[in-house]
Each structure stands twice: as structure tokens, then as C-alpha cells.
Amino acid sequence: MDYRNKITTERLRPSSVSDARDVVEETESNRGRIIQSSAIRRLQQKTQVYPLETNAAVRSRLTHSLEVQQTGRFIARRILAAFREQGKLIELGLEGIETAFVNLVEMSCLMHDVGNPPFGHFGEAAINDWMKKHAGHCYQKASGDAETSTLFNEVLLPDVCLFEGNAQGVRIIATLQELNLTCSQIAALIKYTRPAYQPRDKNGFGFDYLNRKPGYYYAEEGLIQHIWQHLGIAEGHRYPLTYIMEAADDISYCIADLEDAVDKGILTLSTLSSFLEDEWTERCHGQSQYLPDIIEDAMTADITAHGFITRFRTRLVNDLAAYAAQRYIECHEQIYAGSLNEPLIDGGSEQHLALVTLKQVARKHVFSSKEVETPELRGYSALKGLLEIYRPLLEISADDIAAMVRKEHSPYFISQRLFHRLPKRYVEAYLRPTAELADSTTSAQEKQELEWYYRMRLLIDYLSGMTDDFVLREFQCLSAI
Template sequence: MDYNEKLKHERFRASTAPKKTFDEEMESDRGRSINSAAVRRLQQKTQVFPLESNAAVRSRLTHSLEVQQVGRYIAKLVLKQLDNDGKLRELGLEDKKDGFTSAIEIACLLHDVGNPAFGHFGEEAINMWSGTSLLNIFTEKFGDEVRESKLLKDLLCFEGNAQAIRLLHSLQDLNLSFTQVACLIKYTRPAYEQRPSGKTEPYKYRKKKPGYYYSEEEYVKKLQSSLGIESGNRFPLTYIMEAADDISYCIADLDDALDKGILDVDQLHQAIVSIWESYLDDDEVDNEVVEKRYLPNLAQKAYARYESESHNKNHSYILTLRTNLVNDLANYASERYISNHESVFNGTLDESLLDGNDEYNLATEVLKGVAFKYVFSAKEVERSELQGHAIISGLLDIYTPLLRLDYENFKSLSKSEFLKTFPIETRLYHLLSNKHKRYYCDSVKRLHDAAVATDEDKIIEMYYRSRLLIDYVSGMTDRFSFEEYRSLLAID
């Protein structure tokens, strides 16, 4: 294993201000990322509670900052252990420690930039609209045989992780290093590829969701070639980014639920204990692991702290629980990284660093179970999700007339920004982001310049036209999408 093969400063385009070392190039990526609009928009995107006015409740940005800190901690633990084992020089990491840590930190900061407004329910809204309205438009224009087109299959699978790669490379053109972007490719199949179905599939975990779109496929192939990543495999640092995210969100949603009064400490404490004990009846979990009562014991320490405090009692409970849990899980993730080092380095480990039939993995599963049962199913959350679904699908419906235009009319509209006989479509086109429209025009320039467009050309154009609308709506913040929806429906 030689990290010099993985930690490189190559970019899609040569940098106009190249740096001397890998560590310096990672500092450049840090600056490009932190100053990007993609990161700024995270402050007004939902973690769990949409359109939340309480600044103490997490947004995507505050969640990402927490993930960044956990990722930094795990990276430091990994490097410390490798140093203690005398392996840093052998692995080519001796002069890349700062860049190793920085790449993970920035990946953690960027990991949610592709998520739409209103969280995962926003993703569902886009996919539901694509599976009905968009599918119907494609079949009306090109016949039922278009259902087998990989371009249409690609469009029918919106995924925040894949959208992040598209946003950073294609739409915002940050020209980050291949190493930095590789850290973000959590899943390793294109969106048009079918998800592995068999339990024994070798890529079942790594390909359970789309990792990138057809539109970025050539870019991803170039990245993989540069970093020596075999098709279907991951980049090693991705495992740390993923673990940091899993560690952060398994407790964060419960913290926010306490803050909003959806749960009180007694309810949360009892839920942790009861769901943990329910695994005694689970044939897939080792009873010895359950009987260790790792998480209930941590919760009991937190509850004792809660009872001893006279002020800010809720904070004392969650702080004690979170501090101990994050420390234990970060150490566990770093140990798993090193104990599976070769498969992690090659990207063939087909599970997360937090997987395993032990108390730490069970702790994350229990906390997710508590959140699912008591937080995500709360009326306030479900009402907000339904509101978000109405807004996202409603906006896509409003812009759908642009997709119904035939090839020549939309070509004229994109070139002149005006169609006299289509006043509604003209005004809708004017509302789209100029940056997104420029990227669409660049993507189809070859088609528009051709004397005659073939049916295949028209399908490709419709692919990028559809992406134009999805890019615009998915990039909106919660507040902007809400205001845009009300404005276009003329609601006071």
C-alpha cells in the first residue's frame, strides 16, 4: 500500500496557481470549498425540521460542521496509530498527514451539498415527479422503447450524493482535486445501473445507491484512472467521511427532538433501553452483545448526570451521552480502518466502518431506531415533510411546460431567450438560474450546431433539459423554494 498513489494533487484542469506539495493543494481545496455557494446554501437547508426558526436546531450546515469535526478526530486517530506502528513512511503518509486530514474534513463539510430542500423527503418528491411526469413526457416524445434508455433510467434516480458530484464539478466548476472529490463518492455505480439485488452480490453495499450521473461519468472515469480506483471500488478516505456522518447524525436528530420538545429525557432514556433490549429476540444479533448493555449503560450515566443538575438538565443528558458515544465510535471506526487496511485502501470493503456484530454497531442501530420511531414519525415532522413534498413537486410541475416544448422551440428559446408564441414558457425560462442555463447550453452546443438533429440527439438534449430543471429546483434552499412556490401560485 502506497498512499502516494491515492493522495495526489491532479485536477480536471491544471490549476492556475499550482502549489508545491500535496498538503498545500489540500489547503487550496479547503479555500475553494468553504468559499463556495454550495456550502453557504447549507445554512438554509433542512436537517430534519424544515423552515425552522430556532437557530439552535441543526441545519445542513451545522450538521456538516459537526461531521467535519468527527472526521478530523477519526483521521487523527488513524494517523496516530499508524505512527505508533512505525508505518507512516512505509505507507507514503509521512509528509501528507495534514493533507490526509484536510481532505477528510472538507469531504465531511461537502457531503450534503447535493441534498435538495426539505431533506430526504425532497429527494423522494423529485423521484416521484420523475417517475410520473418526466417518464410520461419522454414516452410521449420518443415512444415506449425510450424506457430502456440509460439516459432516462439515469434521470429517474435522483440522489443527493450523485448530485453533489454534479454540483461541485459541472455546475459550480470548483475544479477540486481528484483526491478531494473521490472522498465524496460514497456509492460506486452510475444512476442508470440497476442496484445489486442478491445478498451475496460483491458490491451490494457500495452500489446500494447511485453515486454519480451519466453527465459526470467521463469525469469520474478520469478521476478513477488518476487515483488507481478500480470500477465499483471506493476511495479509502471515503470510509472515514461516511463513518463521521453516521456517528454525527445518529445522536444529532435526538438532540434536536429534545430541544423542540418532541421527546423529553425520560421518554428518550426509556426508548433507548427498550429498543436495545428488543434485540434480545433478534436472531441476527449476538445475545452476548446485547447483554453487555453498552448503550443503556452510557444512557444511565447520562441520566445520573441529568438528575444531579439543577439547571439545563436536558443539555447535561445529551452532552454526556454524545461525548462518550462519539469518542467510543470514533475510536472504533479508526480501529476498523486499520484492521481492514488493505481492503479499505483498495476500496473493496463492502460495508461501513461502523458495521460489525458488536456493541458499537448495535448502538448506532438502536439510536436510528429511536429516531425513526419517535422523531421522524412525529406529526410535526411528517406535516413538514408533506409540505416540502407539495412545494418541490409543485415547483417541478410549474416548470414542466419547458419540457413539453419540442426540440426546435426549446433550442430557439435557449438561444434567444424569447418565444413569441409561448409566453408562459418564455417567462419560466427567464426565472431559471443563469449559471444552470449556461451549463445546459454548453452541454448541448454540439447538438444545436448540427444541421439536423437525430432522434438520439433529441433524447440527449431532453436529458440535459430535464437536468436543467432538476438542478434548479434541487439547488433551492428551504426558504427560497417556499417563497418561490407561493409567488408563482400567487399566494399572499
């Protein structure tokens, strides 16, 4: 096991910097590219739990991601400290690149939510529901009811009918933003290892956990295969540092969601502690006092809600981070290979049970509140409404779209005006692969299908990249409400 084979300077394209830089400098370059990207800035106006929240103290996707970044850094440093104490840094190829190790973890944590659509999981549901109902019909109209190939039926259509934030995140940083990050940095972001078109029960690798959601789209499949080959990652396996990012996210959001509920007055200190203890008792049947002891330790006389949350969070984050680091060391051979088919905070531990308890309390008593559900319903309706408004772009032929690109007069004046509203960066991401199709030996039928697939991706890119408030404004603007 040599981490210098996993942490490399290789980028998807040659860097504009002519002088050769070492791996630490390259990860610092990753940091600059990521932090200055518009994808990160948009997170400040995307939902964490409370859509359209005006209270700046309540978390957005950006503030949540910053917390995940710090937790990931904490875990990574504990892992490196353990390897140092064991005298294994040289053996593992980590001596001298410890900063690069931490940088990769931190930036994967900061980016882990960049692919999330407006209104979170409700946004995902809106896109997927509309696509499953209408995408096939749109293609039939665009193609003049042409017969479809196996590629279309088994890959392209299933791919656009399953939007997933993790897969969209890979697309944003590699295809839309073209950040040209190192292969190691992109790999650290890929949480799941199957393409969106591949059914979960047909992954063929035996990794049910690593394949429970899509990790990338067909559009990025070649890129992923290049990265896997370069880093020596077997098909269906994961990059080792991704396990740390995943643990940091689990630790951060399960506590943060309850803290925000207390800040907004949805839960009081007494109801929160009561819900936690009841849920814990129901799950472990009195066989463990792990979480009740943490609650009791945080609950001192005359403590405020803020004081309780601070003490509770500090103790639990320290415990969970220490456990995640310990598991990384204990399961290191599997983790390095990317074959550990479970999270670092695993299902057989008190620590995992604590996470599940916190998540269940949030699900039962926070996510179902009117403060959360009403804006989610508005966002769901607005996103589906925008998809319907932009539908004409999906129902015209490839030749008609090409004429719009050339800025020629079009009889489809509605579609033409809709096309003009699409961001230039996204249109360029559509034009690159479609231009390559023209020079390829692909059959005429598959060229037509692939053009429509990339056109569909163009619209999904645009809508999923919107912020919560922009979705509502754009829907109101175009529907004249």
C-alpha cells in the same frame, strides 16, 4: 500501498495558479474553494430534521455538516496516530502529507450533504415520484412521439427518474459550481459506486453495500471514470478516505437528531433514556450492557437534559470514533483498495448496534412527530407543484429551447418566461454539453434525446438546489396562492 498514488495534486482542469504547489497546499486550496462556495452557504437553510425551523439552536444541514467535519477530523487524526505508532507512515507514503490526509477527510465531511434537496428525503421522494409518472410523457410530447433508442430507454430516462443526494452532490461541485477540486477530493465524496441508471441488482461487481444507492449520474460518468483511472480505483470500488467520511456522518447525526428532539421538547430526558434502554434490550436480549452503561454513566443525580446529552455524546463519540479508527487499521488492505463492502462501524459490533438503537428511537419517536411531518408534507406538495408549473419547458422541442437561449421571440410565452427564471449558472451547465452535441458524430435521434436529458437535468438542478423556504415562496408566487 502508497497514499501518494491516492492523494495527488491532479485537478480536472489546469489551475489558475502558475507555480507548482505540493499536495498539502492543493488540499488547502480545495478547502478555500469549498468553504466559499454558495452550495455550502445554502445548507444553512436546508432541513436536517425539522423543516423551516426558526430556532437557530436546532441543527440545519450546515451545522450538521460542521459537526461531521469535526468528527471526521478526529477519526482521521486517530488513524494517523496509529500508523505513526506502528512506524508505518513512511511505508504507506503518508509521512509529510498527514495534513493533506486530514484536509481531504474534513472537506468531504463538510460537502457530504451539498446535494440534498429541500425538505431532505421528502424532497427526493417528491422529485422521483413526479419524474417516474411524467418524465417519459414529457419527452414524447417534446419529440413529437418519436421512437426512442436503447440509450434513452435504458440510460437517460432511468437516470432522471432516480434523484439521489449523493449523486447530485458530485454534480454540484464538479459541473454546476465548477470548483475544479483535486481528483482526490472529489473521490472522497463519492459514497456509492454505481450510476443512477444502473439497477441495483445488476451492478455485476458483488458489492451490494457499496452499490445500494446511486453515486453519480450519467452526465458525470466520464468525469468519474477519469478520476477512477487517475487514482487507480477499480470499477465498483471506493476511495479509501470515503469510509472515514461515512463513519463520521453516522456518528454525528444519530446523536444530533435525539439532542434536537430534547431541545424542542419532543422528548424528555426520562422518555429518551427509557426509549433507548427499551430499544437496546429488544435488540440484544440482555447479552450486552454497552449502551445501558453509557446511559448510566451520563445520568448523574440532578443532571439536566443538556448535561446528560453532553456527557452521553462525549462518551459515545469517543467510543465510536476509536472503533472506526481501529477498523480502518484492521481492514486497511481492503479499505485502501476500496473493496471493503461494509461501513467502518460494522454490523457485527456493539458500536453498530448502538447506532442502530439511536436511529430506531429517532425514527419511532421523532421523525413521526407533527413538528416534522407537517412541514415535510408542505414541502412535498410544493416541490411537486413546482415541477408541474415548469413542465412546459420539458414538452417543447430542442429548436424551441434553442430559440429561447438566443433570446428570439417564441410562441411559447409561458415556457419562455419560465426559462428566464432559471439561474444563469445552471443554464450554462446545460449549454456546455448540448453545444458539444452539435459537433459530435452522434445520430440525430440520440442528439435529440441527449438534449432533452440535459434539459431535464437543468430543471432538477434548479429545484433541488432551492432552500426549504424558497420552495414555498416560489410555489406561492407562481401558483398565485
